[in-house]
Amino acid sequence: MSEAAVRCGWWGWEAVVSRDEMRDPGAGPRLSDADFFGGCLDVARPSMRDVASAADRQDFATARRIFAVAVRGELQPEKYLALPRQPLPPTALAPDESIAGAAERIVRGELISCSRPHPFPGEIDWTLDPTPEGYREWTMQLNRHPEWSILALRYRETGDERFADSFVRMFLGWVRRVLVPIDRPGNETTTWRTIEAGIRMGAHWPTAIHAFLASPVLTDDVLVDWCKSVWEHGRRLWRSHRARNWLIMEMNGLAQIGILYPMLSHAQQWREYALERLAAELECQVHPDGVHGELSTNYHQVVVRNYEQVRDVADAYGVSWPEVFDPWLESMHSVNLGLMQPDGSLPDLNDGRQRPVAPLLHRAVARYPHRADLRWAHTEGRDGRPPAWTSVAFPHAGYYVMRTGWGQEAVWGLFDGGPFGLAHQHEDKLNLLVHAYGQPMLVEAGNYAYDASPMRTYVRSTRAHNTIRVDGQDQNRAQHFDRDAVDLQVTSRAQWASSARVDAVEATYDEGYGTNGSPTVRHTRRVFLIKAGFETLGPMFLVVDRLLPEDDALHTYEILWHLRGRVQAEGLVVAGTSRGTARLAVASSAVDGMTVRVVAGQREPEWQGWVSVGTHQQGEYAPIPTAIYDVAAAGPLRVVTVLYPSPPGAPCAVRGVCASTDVADTAVQIATATGEWLRLDEETLLSERALHS
Incomplete structure (x- = not known):
């Protein structure tokens, strides 16, 4: 650790950062090599000791090389990519667009956010809002990066390095120009709201890094910047998280950082904190009858999906999850069955969404095999039996x-x-x-x-x-x-x-x-x-x-x-x-x-x-x-x-x-x-x- 290191509580804990950590470098990530290698890694891990030693000698070229080798050895692409995949947001695709077609469109620089396409002939302006009537969601959802999941899926199907190259160029353009806010609340900025940070860490970023990890385009320097940005995501989610459905997505992202990147200094602390908050929020956010407190058939699914995702990742990586998850999630799945219309869809309640119930129960039937009624709804009547009750x-x-x-x-x-x-x-x-x-x-x-x-x-x-x-x-x-x-x-x-x-x-x-x-x-x-x-x-x-x-x-x-x-x-x-x-x-x-x-x-x-x-x-x-x-x-x-x-x-x-x-x-x-x-x-x-x- 360098002599310039000091104790700083600015991020909400006693983190070890250098005196220039709060500088504005003009290009991201904000973390310098001295900050990152000297204070953001778990040096108790054998794979990180040589990194810390090189950093102490100010030999950051060696530190980068050793760190990249260690990360490639610790990430587990086949394990992560074998997990049930979360559905892509339909608003990031054109009508009837295939993954193959979407990937080619993205390579051309044509992105879609909130169902509205926009061409970027050169560098992507991540702060742009091309919509009428002040639809800031276009910019915010652009910064969730669903394109990276699309490119990752297509790369795994084809091995075509064009998709890896497109991903890396987008990532570097984003991380250089979109700096993490130092002291802005979680609901401010159009690029670093904590809901977007949670979604990035809980969905599209881990999909991308695991899919492209072996690509020659993903150089050591790119991987170092990636992990720096992940650490910056972690501290923002820890420091500035909010409430209600946002908090569930934020804690999903923070938990996944803690599970997938154990080499980071606060990984275990972030993971434990996120899982504890998720367990506590079930009682704070969900009615005893199983309906999420926002009373929206859309955000009810958002909450269920994020809990299921955390549990899938925790199970795969041998991390124990709170036992309270099961009874609450079973109750929330039962709500979908109870609300279901005769055509098998949910009603569009509050800021809701009318969608088929059957695919929403995919994880439920595996987790609760005793529920023949959930199986009946999931299979659209081909298996199981309907509930004994009606109203x-x-x-x-x-x-x-x-x-x-x-x-x-x-x-x-x-x-x-x-x-x-x-x-x-x-x-x-x-x-x-x-x-x-x-x-x-x-x-x-x-x-x-x-x-x-x-x-x-x-x-x-x-x-x-x-x-x-x-x-x-x-x-x-x-x-x-x-x-x-x-x-x-x-x-x-x-x-x-x-x-x-x-x-x-x-x-x-x-x-x-x-x-x-x-x-x-x-x-x-x-x-x-x-x-x-x-x-x-x-x-x-x-x-x-x-x-x-x-x-x-x-x-x-x-x-x-x-x-x-x-x-x-x-x-x-x-x-x-x-x-x-x-x-x-x-x-x-x-x-x-x-x-x-x-x-x-x-x-x-x-x-x-x-x-x-x-x-x-x-x-x-x-x-x-x-x-x-x-x-x-x-x-x-x-x-x-x-x-x-x-x-x-x-x-x-x-x-x-x-x-x-x-x-x-x-x-x-x-x-x-x-x-x-x-x-x-x-x-x-x-x-x-x-x-x-």
């Missing part, structure tokens, strides 16, 4: 899933009666989704690019969901939301009951509307799924909304239903018009002055009638018909809506609904296509099994 409640997350069965033609609904979520939230409490007879029928706008566009604002708003706006205003839970006060152990205030004939759920929204967040009106929604139908009618949803104002003023209400396919309105019934496919009829009880309009693709005076499509990137949205029931009333109000799904070829069986506006009343009458009036009662529907908290 299911996630009472902490507030998701209530109603279904008539597990077949593809089943009638399915999901009601959101829960909390706001820790992040990635939408203002959508009391939202309802419906899937029936193989078709999505009642949907929401979904997720969209994290930019500053009107579409991004729309998808997060109440008006993009199937609930009620008050006085032209959206729900506003965000204004009063205190993330630090969230208790994941507390169940939602919703009430739920399920029997063989009827599912019933009830929840209340009383957290305010508009910019002031005033609670002005209390909205209680009760939803029934009558599974076997009623008399001459098939399975249907009965939705009862009770609106209780705090005052005697006149309030306006917009009752929203986002539909799929062509529809037409007749009176207070809005129904699908195509008999060739399954369709949904929406029939509302009458209120004085109530009108109904169908909006699709509206931009002015505000966005309405849109759905996100594709991978939720910029420009990926399409119009959908949205039925809006407008009503003005003073005092308490009860509105009853029947949502009646019909299988292909069947006529619409519902012609209208009659119900009192008195909130104390529970009677409902449904007019059928045959001219009958069928009488239902909320209390009768509940009599088989009373609602319970």
Whole structure:
């Protein structure tokens, strides 16, 4: 160790670094040879002793050569590359693009981030944002380096050194120009956010270094700079990590540094710390019912995937992992099964993503062989057996899933009666989704690019969901939301009951509307799924909304239903018009002055009638018909809506609904296509099994 070495706590531990460690060298990595060889290696390892000895003599050329030889001997490419491969982000590929085609495109300097391609005829500008409307994610995700995984996969298939050369040129261009921040928080900068640092270390960087390790293009000097940058990643992840799903990705990256690079001075400390944090975060971030606290079907998968990846690497390298992982991850996999729609996909909840469940359970069926239901979902019914239950409640997350069965033609609904979520939230409490007879029928706008566009604002708003706006205003839970006060152990205030004939759920929204967040009106929604139908009618949803104002003023209400396919309105019934496919009829009880309009693709005076499509990137949205029931009333109000799904070829069986506006009343009458009036009662529907908290 050089005489210039001093003790420094700047990085959050007593690290040994030289006095010039905080300099700005103008080109990365920041670590000098003296810093790296003199203070960043585990000199207790036999392979590093000669490196340290050469560094003490200031013979850095020898230190580099010996270090590179040692690293090539300690890394284990065949072991790492045999691990289950994480899927490439679809937003880094062109539509229907093969790995071979993507690799050739990358060699030409054409990169894709967030589904938007951009050519780089010369050096890559890693800070560039070529997108409209401030989509900073393009730059951030560019710096996750999925291209390096693509090049690595193609190199292993072909041995073509063009791919290794392209990788090395990109790496050197990045590491020279994109310097690790010295004291910036983890969420700052577009190139060194800690989420990107974690993803780089947990996915694309280890794939690349193990794939290209034997390439002659990967010289000793390149390998030294690589390991310097890995150490810089480690200390940034240690020092500046954040919370929620970011923390899981950060700790995945930090754990992998600690496992894969044992020659680094803090490898064991980083590894142990990361695994301890990951174990603790399961209880901190996941509801007891297994749903991740952000309540997003996308970030739920992100968290599961990162835990599975850490465990795969730990198992392969003989590192013990916390036993608490297993029961929590099994519960999280079970959530995917419980939420699954009849077509085998997940609903697009909050900043979620609609994706097939089967591939998400690949690791689960290996880890939990006793779960025949997970195997059934993973094999799409070819093996195992469906769950013995049908409908299911996630009472902490507030998701209530109603279904008539597990077949593809089943009638399915999901009601959101829960909390706001820790992040990635939408203002959508009391939202309802419906899937029936193989078709999505009642949907929401979904997720969209994290930019500053009107579409991004729309998808997060109440008006993009199937609930009620008050006085032209959206729900506003965000204004009063205190993330630090969230208790994941507390169940939602919703009430739920399920029997063989009827599912019933009830929840209340009383957290305010508009910019002031005033609670002005209390909205209680009760939803029934009558599974076997009623008399001459098939399975249907009965939705009862009770609106209780705090005052005697006149309030306006917009009752929203986002539909799929062509529809037409007749009176207070809005129904699908195509008999060739399954369709949904929406029939509302009458209120004085109530009108109904169908909006699709509206931009002015505000966005309405849109759905996100594709991978939720910029420009990926399409119009959908949205039925809006407008009503003005003073005092308490009860509105009853029947949502009646019909299988292909069947006529619409519902012609209208009659119900009192008195909130104390529970009677409902449904007019059928045959001219009958069928009488239902909320209390009768509940009599088989009373609602319970």
